[in-house]
Amino acid sequence: MHDAGRQRCFPSMMRGLRTACAVAAALVLSGCASYAPLPLGRGEGAADVAQLAAPTSAMSLPSLATHRFDPADGLDVTETAMLAVANSPALKLKRDELGIARAQAFAAGLLPDPQLSLGADFPQHSGGGLNVAYNLGISEDVSALLTRSSRKAAARNQAQQVNLDLLWAEWQTVAQARLLFDQVLNLRAQQARLASEQAALAQVTPYVQAALRSGNLTYDSASAGLNAAADVRKQQADNALALHQADSDLHVLLGLAPDAPLELTGGPYQVTPTTTQLQQALADLPRRRPDLLALQAGYQSQQEKLRAAVLAQFPALNIGFNTARDTSAIYTHGFSVGITLPLFDRNRGNIAIERATRQQLKDDYESRVLTTRSDMQRLAADLAALAPRERSLAAHALQLAEARRVAEQSWRQGLLDWPTWLALRSQSLAADLELLAVQQQQATQSIALEALLGNTDFVDSAHPVSTRAVSTQASMP
Incomplete structure (x- = not known):
C-alpha cells in the first residue's frame, strides 16, 4: 500500500x-464499586445502661423475645441476657463474619469476566x-460453568453454617450473661456476709487487747481471737478480687464502660427438666441445636466442594x-x-484433600453429638445430686445462725466465754459461705444444661431459690 x-x-x-x-471502559466503569474510608472508633463503652437498647425483635430465643425490657428498676437475669445479645462486642464480630460469608456466597455465583x-x-x-x-x-x-452450581451450593451452605454458628454464639452469650449475673450476685452476697462478720468480730478485739495488757491472757490463748478477724479480712480481700473480675467481665459483655453503674435484681436462672423432657430433648438434639445444625451445613458445603473438585x-x-x-x-x-x-x-491432589476434609467433618460431627449427650446426662445427674445437698446445707446454716444469735446474747450477758462464741461464729460463717457456693454451683450447672438442651419450654422463670435464707443471715450481727 x-x-x-x-x-x-x-x-x-x-x-x-x-x-x-x-x-x-463504559462497561467496566458502570459496574465499579466506590470507595469510602471508615475511621476507627475509640473503643469506649456506654457510660450508663440507659444508653443501651435491647430490641426484642433481635432476640433469637423466645424467652428473651417475650420479656419486657426496662432497666429503670435494675436488670434481672433475662434483661441482662438481652443486653448481652444486643451489645456484646464478641457477637458483633460474629455478625461481621456472617457478612463476609454472604459476600463470599455472592462471589461464588459470579462467572469470570x-x-x-x-x-x-x-x-x-x-x-x-x-x-x-x-x-x-x-x-x-467455559470450564467455570461446569463447577458454578457446586461452588454456589458450597458457598450457600457455608453462609448457612456461619449463620447457625452466630445463633449458637448468641445462645452461649446468653448462658455467659446468666452465669456472670449469678456470680456477681453471689459474690456480692458473700462480701456482705463477710463484712457483717468483720463488724461483729471487731467487738471482741478490745476485750482481747485489754486482757493481754492486764496479763490475764497470754498471746497463745489470744491467738484465736486475733486470728479470727485476720482470716475474715483475708477472705474479704480474696472475694473482692473475684467480684471485681466477674463485674468487669459482665461490663465488657454488655458493652458498658468499666465505671458504668450496674444494678442487678432478682435471683439466678434455674431449669428443672423432667426425665421425659430430657429424653425428648436428647432425641431432638441434632434437629435443634444450632452448633450441630451448623456442622451439618458445613458438611453439606464440603460435599459440594468435593463434587466441584471431581468436576474440575x-x-x-x-x-x-x-x-x-x-x-x-x-x-x-x-x-x-x-x-x-x-x-x-x-486435580487429583485437590480431590484427595477435599475427601479427607469431608471425613474429618463427619467424625467431628459424630464426636460432638456423642459428647453433648454425655454432658447433658452428667449435668442432669449433678443437679439431682446438688438439690438435696442444698436443702440440707440451708437447714444447717439456719440452725447455726440461731445458735450464733443465742451465743451472742449469752456472751454479752457474761454467760459465755468469747472463745466459744468465736467458734460458733466461725462455724456459722463457714456454713453460710458453703451454702452460697453450692447455690452458685447449682446455677452454673443449670445454665450449662439449658444451653446444651437448647429448649426453653420447661425453663422456670428466674427465682431466688434459697438465697432468701442467706440474705437474712447476712443482716445478722
Missing part, C-alpha cells in the same frame, strides 16, 4: 480502536499494496471468537478453542 493508503487506513483503524476501548484482545501490525515499508493488519477477539473460560478434573475449556484483517486487506472470522490436557495433575 502507498503511504497515502496507509494514512487513510490508519485513522480508520484508530477510530475503531477508540470506539472499542470506549465501549469496554470474558477476555477481550485487540492487536495491530504495521508494515515497515511502503509499496506492494500492504495494509495495517489487526485482530480482534473475545474469549470466555475434566479438561479446562476456553472458547473464543475473533475477527482479523491481514496486510493484504483480507478479512477473516473464526474461533479458538483451548483445552487442558489431563496428563499429570488431573
